[in-house]
Amino acid sequence: MKVVILDGYSVTQEDLSWQDLQTTGVELTVYERTSPSETVARSQGAEAVLTNKVMMTAEVIAALPHLRYIGVLATGYNVVDCEAAREHGVVVTNIPAYSTASVAQLVFAHLLNVTNQIAHYAAANHQNKEHTSQWTSSPDFTWADTPLTELAGKTFGIYGLGAIGSAVARIAVAMGMKVLAVTSKMPEELPAGVEKSEWDTLLERSDVLSLHCPLTPATRAMINKETLARMKPTAILINTGRGPLVDEPAVASALHEGRLAAFCADVLSTEPPAVNNPLLTAPRCFLTPHIAWATHEARQRLIHIAISNLQAFAAGEPINVVNR
Numbered sequence: 001m002k003v004v005i006l007d008g009y010s011v012t013q014e015d016l017s018w019q020d021l022q023t024t025g026v027e028l029t030v031y032e033r034t035s036p037s038e039t040v041a042r043s044q045g046a047e048a049v050l051t052n053k054v055m056m057t058a059e060v061i062a063a064l065p066h067l068r069y070i071g072v073l074a075t076g077y078n079v080v081d082c083e084a085a086r087e088h089g090v091v092v093t094n095i096p097a098y099s100t101a102s103v104a105q106l107v108f109a110h111l112l113n114v115t116n117q118i119a120h121y122a123a124a125n126h127q128n129k130e131h132t133s134q135w136t137s138s139p140d141f142t143w144a145d146t147p148l149t150e151l152a153g154k155t156f157g158i159y160g161l162g163a164i165g166s167a168v169a170r171i172a173v174a175m176g177m178k179v180l181a182v183t184s185k186m187p188e189e190l191p192a193g194v195e196k197s198e199w200d201t202l203l204e205r206s207d208v209l210s211l212h213c214p215l216t217p218a219t220r221a222m223i224n225k226e227t228l229a230r231m232k233p234t235a236i237l238i239n240t241g242r243g244p245l246v247d248e249p250a251v252a253s254a255l256h257e258g259r260l261a262a263f264c265a266d267v268l269s270t271e272p273p274a275v276n277n278p279l280l281t282a283p284r285c286f287l288t289p290h291i292a293w294a295t296h297e298a299r300q301r302l303i304h305i306a307i308s309n310l311q312a313f314a315a316g317e318p319i320n321v322v323n324r
Contacts, residue, residue, distance in 0.1 A: 051071075055079050093319070107168050115236075203227055236263075
């Protein structure tokens with residue numbers, strides 16, 4: 001089987017490889033990155049194409065008569081026109097639940113950075129030729145110039161209680177927080193310590209609000225001027241789901257006007273962001289460059305699942321199919 005990987009570097013980076021896929025006997029070509037204008041030419045003759053973020057549009061799929069399989073190297077599969085793939089007899093698979101622990105971990109890395117100001121204090125107390133540690137000149141054994149917040153007893157709101165949302169909920173419960181969740185699950189299906197909530201209640205009561213839902217017409221810009229107005233001005237908003245869940249100019253305005261304590265995000269509406277994205281200059285805005293999924297362990301799992309998906313397809317029993 002001829003297999004092409006269109007943007008392999010985002011998964012392997014500098015510490016992993018596609019060697020295990022090469023040993024399965026496939027004829028493998030790996031491109032680190034592929035532009036839209038290169039997609040068809042590089043995919044010609046391939047029976048299977050693997051892509052992370054390279055778009056497989058209806059036009060691209062129609063131009064590839066040998067194509068029988070598209071493996072999305074991510075959980076979200078909006079980079080593929082699944083209907084067009086179905087019409088051409090092309091199976092599309094994704095990689096479910098490979099990064100659950102890693103994403104949940106980053107949620108709390110962001111939250112603890114805000115409540116305990118880790119980055120701020122580490123920078124203030126790093127000493128070099130140009131900078132003297134603030135701590136060394138303190139008249140006391142301690143030194144602090146920001147408020148510090150204890151999370152125990154605070155209310156943690158979660159929108160979406162899938163694998164990642166549930167993992168986040170368990171951590172929040174373990175930290176002594178009261179956890180509310182908007183979810184389609186029945187109350188008896190929720191993790192211990194989690195209470196089912198309505199959206200309006202979640203907005204009004206959450207000290208921390210974390211988004212863990214798919215991007216749909218109903219959830220696009222679910223955080224906007226109106227919903228922000230219902231939140232506590234002391235609330236911390238976290239988005240590790242999808243960038244367009246948030247109206248970015250509205251969040252930036254809320255931060256500038258003191259109507260939101262902090263915004264933490266690992267995803268933006270356009271990635272990489274435009275230089276004029278208002279969140280890049282907003283106060284108390286903490287952005288990481290879409291790295292929640294990218295721990296060594298999560299990327300290793302992704303590769304293993306991608307290979308298993310391809311092997312199952314080759315054996316005539318495809319798994320993790322998203323376009324049945």
